[in-house]
Amino acid sequence: MTGGKAETFTQKLPVYIHRVRIKAGTFLMGDDAGNSNEKPVHSVTLAKDFYMGKYQVTRAQYAAFLNAVGVAGVTIDNLARHNVSGYGEQNLFTVNQWGWTPRYNTETNQWEASGDQPMIYVTWFGAKAYADWIGGSLPTEAQWEYACRAGTTTAYSFGDNESLLGGYAWYTVTSTGIDGPSPVGNKKPNPWGLYDMHGNVNEWCSDWLGDYGSGPDTDPTGAVSGRARVLRGGYWGNNARYCRSAYRYSAGPDGAFYSVGFRVVVVP
Known part of the structure; x- marks a missing residue:
């Protein structure tokens, strides 16, 4: 499994974007000790490098x-x-x-x-429109989890000890008294240099929510149709369990919520 390298992607895009280059690789997606929709753990290969936004879109x-x-x-x-x-x-x-x-x-x-x-109260359509504008896309669910895990197989990108989560995430413990998200990038990054992958706001992914297969997969893009798009990452009002790398949530693409934002990916 390979790692990420921080770079800034400006060429051919209308805005200045801090990004991390995520190298192609194979990882174990899901959590057999997690919720039913996180099972089974299965091998996923991402065949191409991609750039992921270092921060959530503001x-x-x-x-x-x-x-x-x-x-x-x-x-x-x-x-x-x-x-x-x-x-x-x-x-x-x-x-x-x-x-x-x-x-x-x-x-x-x-x-x-x-x-x-x-940015919050943004629908899936609103997130996609922004991603289209910068010449990118919303991450697939597989891209998101691969980047969040950053080479790990533990509950969080820093290990299994949830008492350490406060150093990396805005969630119900660290956000006490705060009635909304915090500025991006103020906690520790994951091992590949991405910030706020655990907590602060949930993030839209491009996929329709669907069940995982049990066999290995390459560049999965989720169900072919559905009612709800995938959300990842947890938000400032969640407890630690909802901020795990494998945790899956979803909402209708027209929904606009105080807990939901997004980040973007760009394929080089």
């Missing part, structure tokens, strides 16, 4: 996307909509009253956001 980065593609302004508690490649016009995100998302300034006719908190 609300300021998302505001830049909204302005660049001309998403129409909407008021607080309403859904911003725009065309998403392959899906037509879709809901992108809900404008949050507490400032956790970009807001539209009617004086400047611009979406505005500041700070390094991850």
Whole structure:
């Protein structure tokens, strides 16, 4: 199994992206001691290198996307909509009253956001639209778990001792008194240099949720159809069990939640 190397991917993309190059390799996906949808553990090969965002996409980065593609302004508690490649016009995100998302300034006719908190209240369609804009994609579930594990077979990328999780993740213990996500990159990275893979916000993956097969697989992309898209990583209000590398969750692609954000991948 190979590792990750931190690089910055700027060429041919409209924004500056911190990324880590993840080398192709084979790993054991799932957890036989976990929930039923995490079983069975099976061998997965990712045949190509890919770049993964070092951080979760922030609300300021998302505001830049909204302005660049001309998403129409909407008021607080309403859904911003725009065309998403392959899906037509879709809901992108809900404008949050507490400032956790970009807001539209009617004086400047611009979406505005500041700070390094991850973008939340974003639908799967909204995450995909951003990934399309930068020339990338949402990670497959296999890419996500491979990158999160970073060469490990333990519950977390740092081992099995959940008492150490607070050094790597914003979750229910470290987020006491906080009513939302924390700025990205303020905890320790995993062994391959990726931040907030455990906790802070759940992350959309490209796959429909489906059962695992028992045999080896190469470059899996999930079920061919379904009602829910995969979420990974846990969020600031979860306990430690929900922040494990293998933990799987899901939601309908049109859902916009305070606990859900995303990061992107780019294939070189």
